[in-house]
Amino acid sequence: DQQVKQNSPSLSVQEGRISILNCDYTNSMFDYFLWYKKYPAEGPTFLISISSIKDKNEDGRFTVFLNKSAKHLSLHIVPSQPGDSAVYFCAASVGGNTPLVFGKGTRLSVIA
């Protein structure tokens, strides 16, 4: 049973527009959420996180929104750049400093 789901395997966006990546979770005990970006043959790179006491967190072009009642979070990238093309993983944990549960990832392609 997948506790973290990324239902869109891929997404294409024009350069300069907004990219929205979605993630759903089923375990109501999750209280800390992270987004990672991954290029081929490299480890995941941390992007942004949010704890369940917040509903929004921003860092530069990246904003994560958390809707606890819907068990849904999303990552917004504005404006999208060709260098953002990668696989994006959503991850969740219970308590923050514990093992992460990952989704299967969404491949983002930003077209110039």
Next chain:
Amino acid sequence: DTGVSQDPRHKITKRGQNVTFRCDPISEHNRLYWYRQTLGQGPEFLTYFQNEAQLEKSRLLSDRFSAERPKGSFSTLEIQRTEQGDSAMYLCASSGDSGNYEQYFGPGTRLTVT
């Protein structure tokens, strides 16, 4: 560069052989995690340490797998009697415990069992 490092980056081995991977975490981080990633999947948790204590092992971790972190610094992951199903990317991550819980990943070790 003070990021997480892993060695080797690639390992090709024959079925039945033993392999060992090493991870050096970010120096001030006391938590160290091992994950495994196969094609089309997200990373899956294997085991983790706080300092030298192994806190949890996933049920994915069969008894052919063993991990150590003897002095609370680097860690090793050993796979005995490798099988073709062990072929995967093995990822190591580390985190601190001062309120920032982000896990920072190394580049991974790609294992191919022939």
